[in-house]
Amino acid sequence: MEKKSKFKICVAGAVETSACGLDSLEMAKEIGREIAKSGNVLITGAGAGFPMWAAGGAKEEDGDTLMFSPAGSKREHKEAYRLSDNVHDIIIYTGFGYVGSDLLMTKSSDAVIIGCGKVGTIHEFTMAYEEGKPIGVLEGPWDTDEVIRAIVGDKKRTDKPIVFDSDPKRLVKKIIEIISHRQ
Numbered sequence: 354m355e356k357k358s359k360f361k362i363c364v365a366g367a368v369e370t371s372a373c374g375l376d377s378l379e380m381a382k383e384i385g386r387e388i389a390k391s392g393n394v395l396i397t398g399a400g401a402g403f404p405m406w407a408a409g410g411a412k413e414e415d416g417d418t419l420m421f422s423p424a425g426s427k428r429e430h431k432e433a434y435r436l437s438d439n440v441h442d443i444i445i446y447t448g449f450g451y452v453g454s455d456l457l458m459t460k461s462s463d464a465v466i467i468g469c470g471k472v473g474t475i476h477e478f479t480m481a482y483e484e485g486k487p488i489g490v491l492e493g494p495w496d497t498d499e500v501i502r503a504i505v506g507d508k509k510r511t512d513k514p515i516v517f518d519s520d521p522k523r524l525v526k527k528i529i530e531i532i533s534h535r536q
Contacts, residue, residue: 360463362394362525362528363397363465364385364465364466365478366402367474368404372469373468374494377403377406377469381403384407384521385409387525389415393416394419395416398422398477400438405440409440419443419444421461422444424447459477460480464488464489464532466488467497467498468491470497479504482504485512491519502517
């Protein structure tokens with residue numbers, strides 16, 4: 354019997370979440386839970402904030418999680434970057450800083466879901482966009498979704514697969530549908 358392959362869905366977002374709003378914790382966790390319920394793997398690039406919350410949601414559903422750390426070792430991960438390592442099944446210590454680990458994370462993913470964030474999150478978005486990865490943008494009480502809309506312009510005029518939704522469950526479902534049709 355052929356084993357069904359899992360999709361690798363990256364969740365990108367703010368490590369420092371003060372501008373994300375009160376609902377962002379639950380929204381991130383719901384994204385993680387939905388990725389896990391669908392039998393797919395959640396990938397993040399940091400062990401804090403929005404990505405960590407999503408990984409925590411995935412773990413609530415016994416989902417598989419993978420993290421690309423900017424650090425070169427577990428010690429550097431904890432001491433220099435001050436990142437958590439308690440919600441991911443596998444951590445790959447890249448040693449490439451945030452920019453390099455973001456690149457590896459994005460290239461390794463089948464799709465990217467963007468939550469609240471600032472410059473780092475927009476960096477993750479632009480890498481996924483340039484690679485033509487399916488992108489889901491979570492709309493919320495933050496500016497990230499509006500910044501992305503301004504970057505891509507009229508999404509009907511782009512060949513890049515981008516979907517926007519304020520409901521985490523619908524957003525994950527839309528992304529899985531896009532990935533499924535591309536396989």
